[in-house]
Amino acid sequence: xxxxxxxxxxxxxxxxxxxxxxxxxxxxxxxxxxxxxxxxxxxxxxxxxxxxxxxxxxxxxxxxxxxxxxxxxxxxxxxxxxxxxxxxxxxxxxxxxxxxxxxxxxxxxxxxxxxxxxxxxxxxxxxxxxxxxxxxxxxxxxxxxxxxxxxxxxxxxxxxxxxxxxxxxxxxxxxxxxxxxxxxxxxxxxxxxxxxxxxxxxxxxxxxxxxxxxxxxxxxxxxxxxxxxxxxxxxxxxxxx
Numbered sequence: 001x002x003x004x005x006x007x008x009x010x011x012x013x014x015x016x017x018x019x020x021x022x023x024x025x026x027x028x029x030x031x032x033x034x035x036x037x038x039x040x041x042x043x044x045x046x047x048x049x050x051x052x053x054x055x056x057x058x059x060x061x062x063x064x065x066x067x068x069x070x071x072x073x074x075x076x077x078x079x080x081x082x083x084x085x086x087x088x089x090x091x092x093x094x095x096x097x098x099x100x101x102x103x104x105x106x107x108x109x110x111x112x113x114x115x116x117x118x119x120x121x122x123x124x125x126x127x128x129x130x131x132x133x134x135x136x137x138x139x140x141x142x143x144x145x146x147x148x149x150x151x152x153x154x155x156x157x158x159x160x161x162x163x164x165x166x167x168x169x170x171x172x173x174x175x176x177x178x179x180x181x182x183x184x185x186x187x188x189x190x191x192x193x194x195x196x197x198x199x200x201x202x203x204x205x206x207x208x209x210x211x212x213x214x215x216x217x218x219x220x221x222x223x224x225x226x227x228x229x230x231x232x233x234x235x236x237x238x239x240x241x
Contacts, residue, residue, distance in 0.1 A: 057085035064178035
C-alpha cells in the first residue's frame with residue numbers, strides 16, 4: 001500500500017511535467033511562426049520599396065520644329081528629361097539615343113497603322129551622366145535630313161538607366177510624332193519657334209515654356225550645330241547595350 005501511494009503521486013507529477021513541456025513547445029512554435037510571418041512580410045515590403053525606389057521614374061519630353069536656313073529645311077530636335085523619382089539616376093550612354101524616322105513611301109492597304117522608315121539614330125544627353133531627384137536636363141540637335149521640305153517625322157527616344165548590381169539595366173522608350181507644319185521661316189521673328197496648334201493643345205504648360213525660350217536670339221542654334229557636329233551615332237540600339 002505504501003508503494004502504491006508513492007507511485008501514484010510520481011505518475012501524476014510526470015503527467016504534469018509532460019503537459020508543461022508540451023505547453024512550452026506550443027508557445028515556442030507559435031512565437032517562431034509569428035516571427036517568421038513578420039520577418040517574411042518585412043522582407044517582402046523592403047524588397048518592394050527598394051525596387052520602387054531604384055526603378056527610374058522620369059518625365060520625358062520630345063519636341064521638334066522645322067527651321068529654314070539658307071533655303072535648307074533643318075529639323076530642330078529637343079529632348080527633356082525630368083527625374084520625378086526619389087533617387088539619383090545614372091544614364092548609360094551606350095544604347096541611349098534619339099531615333100528619327102519618316103513615313104514609308106509604300107504603305108499597306110487601309111485600315112492599317114502607318115509604317116515608318118528610319119533616318120538615323122543620334123546620341124543625346126552625352127554630357128549628363130546622372131540626374132538628381134527633381135532635376136531636369138535637356139539636349140538640342142539641329143538635323144539636316146536631306147529632304148526638300150518639312151515632313152512628318154517620328155521621334156523615338158531610348159534612355160538606358162543603370163541599376164545597382166545584380167539588377168539589370170532598365171530602358172525607357174518614348175515616342176512622339178512631329179508635325180510637318182512646325183516650320184520656322186524667314187518671316188518669323190528671329191529665334192521664334194513656330195509651335196503647331198497640335199503641340200499647344202497637347203501640353204499648354206510645355207508650350208508656354210517653349211515660347212519663353214523661343215524669345216531668345218537665334219545664335220544658340222549655331223552653337224548647337226557646332227556642339228553636335230562630331231557626335232557619334234548608333235545605328236542599332238541593341239548592339240550598344
